[in-house]
Amino acid sequence: MPPTLATLVQNSALRLSVLAGHHRLDAAVRWAHASELADPTPYMDGGELILFTGLKLDADDPAAMRAYVEKLVGKGVIGLGFAAGVNYDGVPKALIDACREADLPLLEVPRRTPFIAISKAVSADIAAEQYRAVTAGFDAQREMTRAALSREGPSALLARLASQVDGWAALYDASGSVVATAPAWAVRRAARFVGDAERLRDRPAPASAVVSEADAGDDRVELQSIGSGRRAKAVLAVGTAAPLGTAERYAVNSAIALLTLTMERSRALQEAEQRLGAAVLKMLLVGEGEHARAVAGQLYGGLLDAPMRVIVAEPASAAAARFAQEGIAAAHTAQAAQQSAGAPSVPAAATVRPSPQPPSGYLARAGEPCGLADLAATTGTPTAVTASSEAATTAVPKQSVKPSAKSSPKPPAARSSAAQSPTAKSSAKTSVSQSPATVTSVTPGASASSGVVVGGGPQAEGPDTGRLGRIVWPLEELADAIETAAARNGEAVLVVPDGARLVVLASDGGAAVAACAEFAATSSAAQPGRRPGGGGEEGLAIGVSAPVGLSAAAVAFKQADQALSVARRRGVALVEHEDVAAGSVLPLLADDAVRAFADGLLRALREHDANGRGDLVASLRAWLSRHGQWDAAAAELGVHRHTLRYRMRRVEEILGRSLDDPDVRMELWLALKATS
Numbered sequence: 001m002p003p004t005l006a007t008l009v010q011n012s013a014l015r016l017s018v019l020a021g022h023h024r025l026d027a028a029v030r031w032a033h034a035s036e037l038a039d040p041t042p043y044m045d046g047g048e049l050i051l052f053t054g055l056k057l058d059a060d061d062p063a064a065m066r067a068y069v070e071k072l073v074g075k076g077v078i079g080l081g082f083a084a085g086v087n088y089d090g091v092p093k094a095l096i097d098a099c100r101e102a103d104l105p106l107l108e109v110p111r112r113t114p115f116i117a118i119s120k121a122v123s124a125d126i127a128a129e130q131y132r133a134v135t136a137g138f139d140a141q142r143e144m145t146r147a148a149l150s151r152e153g154p155s156a157l158l159a160r161l162a163s164q165v166d167g168w169a170a171l172y173d174a175s176g177s178v179v180a181t182a183p184a185w186a187v188r189r190a191a192r193f194v195g196d197a198e199r200l201r202d203r204p205a206p207a208s209a210v211v212s213e214a215d216a217g218d219d220r221v222e223l224q225s226i227g228s229g230r231r232a233k234a235v236l237a238v239g240t241a242a243p244l245g246t247a248e249r250y251a252v253n254s255a256i257a258l259l260t261l262t263m264e265r266s267r268a269l270q271e272a273e274q275r276l277g278a279a280v281l282k283m284l285l286v287g288e289g290e291h292a293r294a295v296a297g298q299l300y301g302g303l304l305d306a307p308m309r310v311i312v313a314e315p316a317s318a319a320a321a322r323f324a325q326e327g328i329a330a331a332h333t334a335q336a337a338q339q340s341a342g343a344p345s346v347p348a349a350a351t352v353r354p355s356p357q358p359p360s361g362y363l364a365r366a367g368e369p370c371g372l373a374d375l376a377a378t379t380g381t382p383t384a385v386t387a388s389s390e391a392a393t394t395a396v397p398k399q400s401v402k403p404s405a406k407s408s409p410k411p412p413a414a415r416s417s418a419a420q421s422p423t424a425k426s427s428a429k430t431s432v433s434q435s436p437a438t439v440t441s442v443t444p445g446a447s448a449s450s451g452v453v454v455g456g457g458p459q460a461e462g463p464d465t466g467r468l469g470r471i472v473w474p475l476e477e478l479a480d481a482i483e484t485a486a487a488r489n490g491e492a493v494l495v496v497p498d499g500a501r502l503v504v505l506a507s508d509g510g511a512a513v514a515a516c517a518e519f520a521a522t523s524s525a526a527q528p529g530r531r532p533g534g535g536g537e538e539g540l541a542i543g544v545s546a547p548v549g550l551s552a553a554a555v556a557f558k559q560a561d562q563a564l565s566v567a568r569r570r571g572v573a574l575v576e577h578e579d580v581a582a583g584s585v586l587p588l589l590a591d592d593a594v595r596a597f598a599d600g601l602l603r604a605l606r607e608h609d610a611n612g613r614g615d616l617v618a619s620l621r622a623w624l625s626r627h628g629q630w631d632a633a634a635a636e637l638g639v640h641r642h643t644l645r646y647r648m649r650r651v652e653e654i655l656g657r658s659l660d661d662p663d664v665r666m667e668l669w670l671a672l673k674a675t676s
Helices: 005-009 062-075 093-102 115-149 154-165 184-191 194-201 246-263 267-285 289-296 318-341 372-379 390-395 463-488 511-522 550-570 577-582 586-590 592-610 616-625 630-637 641-655 662-675
Strands: 017-020 031-034 048-052 079-083 106-109 168-173 178-182 208-212 220-226 234-240 308-315 493-498 501-507 540-544 574-576
Touching: 005 106, 005 115, 017 093, 031 115, 048 115, 062 093, 079 093, 079 115, 093 106, 115 154, 115 246, 154 168, 154 178, 154 234, 154 246, 168 184, 168 194, 168 463, 178 184, 184 234, 194 208, 194 220, 194 234, 220 246, 234 246, 267 289, 267 493, 267 501, 267 550, 289 550, 308 318, 308 463, 308 511, 308 550, 318 463, 463 493, 463 501, 463 511, 463 540, 501 511, 511 540, 511 574, 540 550, 550 574, 550 577, 574 577, 592 616, 592 641, 592 662, 616 630, 616 641, 616 662, 630 641
Parallel strands: 031 048, 048 079, 079 106, 540 574
Antiparallel strands: 017 106, 168 178, 168 234, 208 220, 220 234, 308 501, 308 540, 493 501
16 A cells, blocks of 8 residues: 555654544655745645645744645645744644644654655655555466466456456457456446447557546446557456556556457468468368368367358449459559568559558458469359459449459458457457357457558548558458357357458358348448448448358359349349349349340341341240240231241341240340340
8 A cells, every 4th residue: 555644653763743634644645745835735736745844834823824724735735744843842723723624634743853754754655565566566467467378368367357456347349249257247337338348449549548437336447448450459447446556557557468469469370370261261162171171170160060151242333343353463463572572662553552551451461362263263163253254244233334344363361260259359360269258369450561451441541542441441341240240159250351352151040140141231331332421332242152061162152152243233232142033133134245245146137127127026025925826926916927937937047046945035035135
């Protein structure tokens, strides 16, 4: 404890006597200061013991003493020490009465006790208290370090912290949800400050706030952000009955450092996990499920042993997705050239510049491209929808996008996440579930040396980098939502950033899949072109596969890719593969490439009709709509059935195709619908 007036009175070497304020001797003394000023309050901070002889005061004047004492009390001075036998034979009665009225402790200092002896005693007690606090802080740090390294991890650390501060402690994940408390009874108390934790999370880290003072029997609650990145990965709450002392402050600071180290991963480990996640997904896509299981080991828990779903997400705008894909590839090329040269260099593509902000966001730790699009092209699984081929662009048409743009940039490396605890959440992180009640790791937004800095929210620096950040920012938000839900429920999930798309492997019926659906339904970041303040190229298209087993992962990837194409075509945020057949195929024919194909197929017939030699196009439409029934189609056209037969033979002659072939009839019917 800090020194008090009682400590000084009990010091036999000082020989102090108490003349007033006996019941207030427990006041802590911050310093002892000798002053003969009539008004020393401008130089006081509060908590001082003032020592004086009455040299410049009329200590026998009751009014003067009352005014003097009132000033000191108003400034927070905790006591007076008057030297008897110097300027006055004893302590003046007016001073004693004034101190009793103000309830201010008054100490009589004998002539043999110099003021400097009192100051030295206070200084020595303060130094001893600081030494005890530092020693206690080191002891607490050792105890909490052992707790952090134990199997219980952060839960044990919180228990030790609560014991050190004689209060309670709680940990909130990046979404603001309470994930661990100590003691257990504090869970309801911690729930009251979820909103405060969410607000602190949105402030640049490090950040702290006192959200409740210890008055009216309530706790004093202090919040501290956890994480070294620009955005907090978690929030620590500490509730105590009184403000934190020096030893308690050391304990809290140690807990913050340990939690940050627990949640932040080394760059090398993070890059290794990213490559491992990409490798596991690659093996699944080429049908090497057992090899993938052997490589993954226990990292993903039971994810590879139960029915799973594949989720594929991309920017809703095909043009934005192509821009992001090409920009990411250009940035990787420029950065690789810079590293090989061993010196800073100008990026090769002027359209993409690394952000001057601290590395964070969707691709902040992306390493070498994982090449899922290239792999898909060689194994029969679908290629990247937006940039890998003209056919893929045709499959997900956009009115303002021409299908002729082709590019095949390689996407950045994967990041994997196997949720191991309710706090393992980040824009790019990996964790393995041991227990739903244990927080094990959350990775920061720090960039790898080969990372491409993209994201960090929609306000990224620079016009081009800002656009790229706005495009991929919803992908970061989706990854956060999925990983947080999985971590909170102790599920394993594999999250792979693949260029301008996000690929997720999640358990069927689990919290991760549900979080994806909820994100698509409620988040403004998922709604194509609807985010406040955003442009039409922002938002997501998400495709979800049907539940499959390990051996059918490649099929599930194709299903998710097809569902994503339908989502973009329909202008909605999410489509499940089971719902693909619920709509009509006809809206898919509105693409420019489809119309061009239809025009080319029917051009000869239209030219024939334009020369006035019959109405072959209308006759073909009527005949196909009547399923080849001659009489019904002829009646609809108002001609004889033999005339209709003649016209259909002319159609076959002109097109060089047989109408007996069902594929030909299908193509012609779709061409008619596309050009109608």
